[in-house]
Amino acid sequence: MDRLRIVGGQRLEGAVTISGAKNAALPQIAAALLSPYPLELTNLPDVTDVENMLGVVRLHGAEVTRSAHAATIDTSAAVSKETSYDTVRKMRATVLVLAPLLARFGHARVSLPGGCAIGARPVDMHVAALAALGARIAIENGSIVASVPNGLTGTRIVLSSPSVGATETAMMAAATARGETEILNAARDPEVADLAACLNAMGARIEGAGTHRILIAGDTNWHAARHDIIPDRIEAGTYAIAAAITGGQLELTHARLEHMASVVQLLEATGVSVWPGDRGLIVSRDRPLKAADVTTEPYPGFPTDLQAQFMALMCCAEGASLLRETIFENRFMHVPELMRLGANIKLQGTTALVRGGAKLHGAPVMATDLRASVSLVLAALVCEGETTINRVYHLDRGYEQLDRKLRLCGADIERLSA
Numbered sequence: 268m269d270r271l272r273i274v275g276g277q278r279l280e281g282a283v284t285i286s287g288a289k290n291a292a293l294p295q296i297a298a299a300l301l302s303p304y305p306l307e308l309t310n311l312p313d314v315t316d317v318e319n320m321l322g323v324v325r326l327h328g329a330e331v332t333r334s335a336h337a338a339t340i341d342t343s344a345a346v347s348k349e350t351s352y353d354t355v356r357k358m359r360a361t362v363l364v365l366a367p368l369l370a371r372f373g374h375a376r377v378s379l380p381g382g383c384a385i386g387a388r389p390v391d392m393h394v395a396a397l398a399a400l401g402a403r404i405a406i407e408n409g410s411i412v413a414s415v416p417n418g419l420t421g422t423r424i425v426l427s428s429p430s431v432g433a434t435e436t437a438m439m440a441a442a443t444a445r446g447e448t449e450i451l452n453a454a455r456d457p458e459v460a461d462l463a464a465c466l467n468a469m470g471a472r473i474e475g476a477g478t479h480r481i482l483i484a485g486d487t488n489w490h491a492a493r494h495d496i497i498p499d500r501i502e503a504g505t506y507a508i509a510a511a512i513t514g515g516q517l518e519l520t521h522a523r524l525e526h527m528a529s530v531v532q533l534l535e536a537t538g539v540s541v542w543p544g545d546r547g548l549i550v551s552r553d554r555p556l557k558a559a560d561v562t563t564e565p566y567p568g569f570p571t572d573l574q575a576q577f578m579a580l581m582c583c584a585e586g587a588s589l590l591r592e593t594i595f596e597n598r599f600m601h602v603p604e605l606m607r608l609g610a611n612i613k614l615q616g617t618t619a620l621v622r623g624g625a626k627l628h629g630a631p632v633m634a635t636d637l638r639a640s641v642s643l644v645l646a647a648l649v650c651e652g653e654t655t656i657n658r659v660y661h662l663d664r665g666y667e668q669l670d671r672k673l674r675l676c677g678a679d680i681e682r683l684s685a
């Protein structure tokens with residue numbers, strides 16, 4: 268298993284190319300199963316989650332032609348097979364193949380994903396949305412078994428909360444349904460809007476994605492399509508924090524301000540400067556960091572996927588900050604590891620009180636999930652001495668060449684292969 272070795276104390280300076288968004292890529296790869304015509308995805312990030320999702324569609328008979336940062340997925344010979352527990356367990360987003368398989372083939376069997384390190388993460392809203400569209404769904408031996416012998420029928424779906432995955436499931440299924448579907452209380456994330464743009468390129472007629480109310484015309488005539496994936500706002504936010512924590516300046520090439528308003532607002536409240544440049548965003552800090560409180564919220568609120576990284580930043584701020592996690596009940600696996608580096612953090616339920624300013628010292632730490640791991644990398648950049656981070660495969664799930672990108676900006680970071 269690879270490890271990362273980081274020696275802290277370097278100020279980061281330079282440009283970082285922000286890759287395509289993992290969380291936009293995953294549902295779009297699943298969406299390729301909706302249509303028998305090829306889908307070409309460009310700006311595809313080179314991360315293991317994307318490779319795994321391409322593996323999942325291959326398991327269903329898709330032919331995938333890869334080039335650097337692109338893939339053409341031809342599902343003309345695809346079939347609906349069982350998606351096993353082993354596959355779903357590795358990556359929860361695999362559950363996104365349920366709707367396309369059901370919509371195209373009339374039946375699907377996908378193992379229930381179960382909980383993961385950050386929370387229980389049920390899929391009841393995905394199931395309810397498909398049932399509303401007319402699917403018969405049962406849970407049998409740990410799998411979701413869905414069928415719709417006479418095809419899906421458009422309807423009104425009211426989500427009990429704006430789940431990203433359930434909105435995507437509903438949108439994909441509704442595109443194939445007979446008649447119009449309205450999704451209310453939809454997730455407004457840019458990745459949802461990007462999936463709609465991809466589906467529209469494939470022939471669907473979807474309006475309102477990116478707002479609470481999405482209208483899907485149904486009865487799609489699919490055709491071959493090409494779609495360019497949006498830049499990863501979570502990767503961009505992570506590097507923005509890397510610039511902030513080291514008191515450096517980074518140009519985040521391709522980063523989009525319009526996807527990052529809550530993040531930029533919070534960083535500015537801590538004394539960080541962010542401004543648009545010719546190629547993306549520029550992030551810089553030359554003042555002491557101020558503490559700021561934050562509550563994670565559905566988009567456009569502050570993303571849960573940046574909570575751990577922001578906590579690392581607040582460990583270095585003057586004063587105390589409160590971080591409230593409202594999306595995932597157990598997303599604080601980074602706290603004990605940050606404390607091993609010397610951070611002063613008190614956890615109470617879903618709130619963390621961070622008393623900033625403690626001197627951080629390098630130590631061996633354990634990566635536990637994707638964003639927890641990267642928060643340790645960020646903290647290690649300012650630790651006195653050497654930090655080694657184990658289980659780097661968590662990072663490789665969603666960060667393309669993290670060590671190389673940081674090294675190019677001046678970080679003292681090295682990957683140690685086992």
Ligand SMILES: CC(=O)N[C@H]1[C@@H](OP(=O)(O)OP(=O)(O)OC[C@H]2O[C@@H](n3ccc(=O)[nH]c3=O)[C@H](O)[C@@H]2O)O[C@H](CO)[C@@H](O)[C@@H]1O
Binds near residue numbers: 430
């Ligand atoms: C691949 C992908 O895009 N992953 C992102 C997606 O995950 P994901 O799509 O799984 O997240 P959701 O928006 O669905 O989850 C939000 C909340 O709703 C709950 N819930 C969700 C579905 C359901 O059927 N029942 C239910 O109770 C979840 O447990 C969680 O508490 O959005 C999350 C919230 O922004 C991000 O952290 C993940 O990085």
Ligand SMILES: C=C(OP(=O)(O)O)C(=O)O
Binds near residue numbers: 290572665
């Ligand atoms: C939680 C994440 O991903 P997933 O939903 O795939 O677990 C993430 O990207 O931070």
